[in-house]
Amino acid sequence: MSTIGHFVDGKRVAGSSERRADVFDPATGRRTGQVELACAADVARAVEAAERAARAWRDASLAKRTAVLFAFRDLVNARRDRLAQVVTAEHGKVLADAAGEVQRGLEVIEYACGIPSALRGGFSENVSTEVDSYSLRQPLGVVAVISPFNFPVMVPLWFVPVAVACGNAVVLKPSEKDPSAALLLAEWFAEAGLPDGVLNVVNGDKEAVDALLDHPGVKAVSFVGSTPVARYVHQRGSLAGKRVQALGGAKNHMVVLPDADLDLAADAAVNAGFGSAGERCMAISALVAVEPVADALVAKIAERMAGLRTGDGRRGCDMGPLVTAAHAAKVRSYVESGIAAGAVPVADGRDVTPDGEAEGFWLGPTLFDHVTPQMSIYTDEIFGPVLSVVRVGSYDEAVDLVNANPYGNGTAIFTNDGGAARRYQHEVEVGMVGINVPIPVPMAYYSFGGWKASLFGDLHAHGADGVAFFTRGKVVTSRWLDPRHGGVNLGFPTQT
Numbered sequence: 001m002s003t004i005g006h007f008v009d010g011k012r013v014a015g016s017s018e019r020r021a022d023v024f025d026p027a028t029g030r031r032t033g034q035v036e037l038a039c040a041a042d043v044a045r046a047v048e049a050a051e052r053a054a055r056a057w058r059d060a061s062l063a064k065r066t067a068v069l070f071a072f073r074d075l076v077n078a079r080r081d082r083l084a085q086v087v088t089a090e091h092g093k094v095l096a097d098a099a100g101e102v103q104r105g106l107e108v109i110e111y112a113c114g115i116p117s118a119l120r121g122g123f124s125e126n127v128s129t130e131v132d133s134y135s136l137r138q139p140l141g142v143v144a145v146i147s148p149f150n151f152p153v154m155v156p157l158w159f160v161p162v163a164v165a166c167g168n169a170v171v172l173k174p175s176e177k178d179p180s181a182a183l184l185l186a187e188w189f190a191e192a193g194l195p196d197g198v199l200n201v202v203n204g205d206k207e208a209v210d211a212l213l214d215h216p217g218v219k220a221v222s223f224v225g226s227t228p229v230a231r232y233v234h235q236r237g238s239l240a241g242k243r244v245q246a247l248g249g250a251k252n253h254m255v256v257l258p259d260a261d262l263d264l265a266a267d268a269a270v271n272a273g274f275g276s277a278g279e280r281c282m283a284i285s286a287l288v289a290v291e292p293v294a295d296a297l298v299a300k301i302a303e304r305m306a307g308l309r310t311g312d313g314r315r316g317c318d319m320g321p322l323v324t325a326a327h328a329a330k331v332r333s334y335v336e337s338g339i340a341a342g343a344v345p346v347a348d349g350r351d352v353t354p355d356g357e358a359e360g361f362w363l364g365p366t367l368f369d370h371v372t373p374q375m376s377i378y379t380d381e382i383f384g385p386v387l388s389v390v391r392v393g394s395y396d397e398a399v400d401l402v403n404a405n406p407y408g409n410g411t412a413i414f415t416n417d418g419g420a421a422r423r424y425q426h427e428v429e430v431g432m433v434g435i436n437v438p439i440p441v442p443m444a445y446y447s448f449g450g451w452k453a454s455l456f457g458d459l460h461a462h463g464a465d466g467v468a469f470f471t472r473g474k475v476v477t478s479r480w481l482d483p484r485h486g487g488v489n490l491g492f493p494t495q496t
Contacts, residue, residue, distance in 0.1 A: 311355025
């Protein structure tokens with residue numbers, strides 16, 4: 001059984017801590033390895049390597065940085081199947097879903113390859129007599145990225161390529177549940193020509209997170225995870241004087257209006273509700289059916305769910321297991337809570353017969369009807385394959401329901417009424433909106449992020465916001481004197 005260490009200063013290294021965590025294959029329930037859990041000394045070693053590397057990397061030309069990024073892009077593209085297999089083995093999502101995750105990460109790498117354009121400053125000539133002003137964007141230094149278990153490739157790639165392209169050095173802390181993909185990415189970055197120390201990986205849990213948040217050498221922190229932890233990361237990091245973007249949880253609503261194409265809406269609800277076993281921050285977990293469509297829509301969703309195959313992601317199944325036994329038990333408890341609260345279980349995933357080993361962390365797709373906003377299956381982020389149908393009487397009631405929710409990550413509306421769609425995108429208090437698109441994850445050249453309790457900080461991930469987060473603005477005002485100038489003038493300078 002393998003022991004998974006860290007990647008520091010260009011090579012895999014063992015840590016100084018004796019703490020370990022088990023890594024499992026969720027489809028079999030078998031332990032496949034142990035990951036070292038970094039202590040503060042391990043984190044300090046990674047930050048020190050990053051600080052040494054950052055001084056030279058910030059002065060590397062844009063041509064050099066983009067050459068490394070293009071080479072890294074080619075390596076990831078050529079080895080995407082291997083990366084997807086590693087994700088499936090440790091996270092459990094089916095291979096097709098893992099391959100899609102790799103593709104979305106590649107799109108951010110490709111965006112970062114265009115960093116010379118994104119870092120262009122501005123120039124104003126003669127703001128005063130023979131005085132020019134211009135703006136620059138410069139790297140922060142060492143930045144930390146703390147990524148979650150549900151996207152062990154895509155989320156690190158939301159941040160690392162942009163941070164590196166902007167001239168920073170990075171310390172990445174992946175989830176201890178599925179750490180191997182991050183180490184592969186670090187090795188491939190080094191193979192692409194990234195200097196030693198510019199990207200480091202420390203595996204660990206809260207102890208490593210706290211060490212990164214407290215270390216004075218870390219200038220900024222990017223985080224993706226649950227809302228309670230995102231709030232904690234933002235508060236502790238901000239108190240330590242760091243720039244923080246902390247993306248939290250979600251309760252994403254899909255509103256279906258009476259004029260919608262119900263077949264399209266049912267397909268979308270199944271795809272967005274049960275893909276990756278619901279372990280997506282952009283998963284649809286609350287379907288808001290505007291009457292009189294609920295009965296027909298629920299029937300169409302249930303019909304589609306009956307054909308889904310749950311099992312080992314390497315066997316061509318539609319949905320894989322949950323990531324750990326503990327998480328599967330937690331999601332199962334929400335199913336029990338929904339039934340106890342009076343919701344109608346149209347499909348109960350506890351009864352699933354998986355195409356996989358019995359010891360896997362299984363729960364099949366689950367559909368509840370007649371859910372009310374007071375039930376825990378509606379109020380809580382379950383992060384599993386549980387879709388709740390809430391029936392409302394009007395468009396206005398649907399919007400009020402969505403806007404009253406404390407989360408504001410993603411939402412979708414299904415309708416053939418362009419006026420209603422335009423009104424919804426204007427009125428809804430959510431950061432990412434889909435119109436007849438169930439999972440409105442932006443392309444890499446836009447930015448990803450929510451509102452309300454789904455985001456702590458001001459800037460979103462990748463795109464223009466990502467470049468702004470990983471750089472600082474500087475404005476230079478210059479005058480080059482010629483022999484005609486001279487003399488002393490103690491007056492306050494004015495624009496003339």
